[in-house]
Amino acid sequence: MTTLSRVASVFSQVFAVPAEDIASNTVPDDVPKWDSLGHMNMVSALEKEFQLRFKPNEIMELGSVQDILGVLARKGVRG
Secondary structure, eight states, X not given: XXXXXXXXXXXXXHHOOOGGGOOTTOOGGGSTTOSHHHHHHHHHHXXXXXXXXXXXXXXXXXXXXXXXXXXXXXXXXXX
């Protein structure tokens, strides 16, 4: 399973959207429930999925799926 597909699965669970609708270019405007509360729920779900913790500055960087993939790659997640 790729990192993108794992992120898409998290988005599907947190935001109640089809995983296949999530791509690397997905931004908050594409996901109706991706607001400030949704963002924190997503962060928590990503931390659980990838068994890691984001630092506060990293949480602020997670502004798109591409950004999420980049931060995960810097934290050693490959795939």
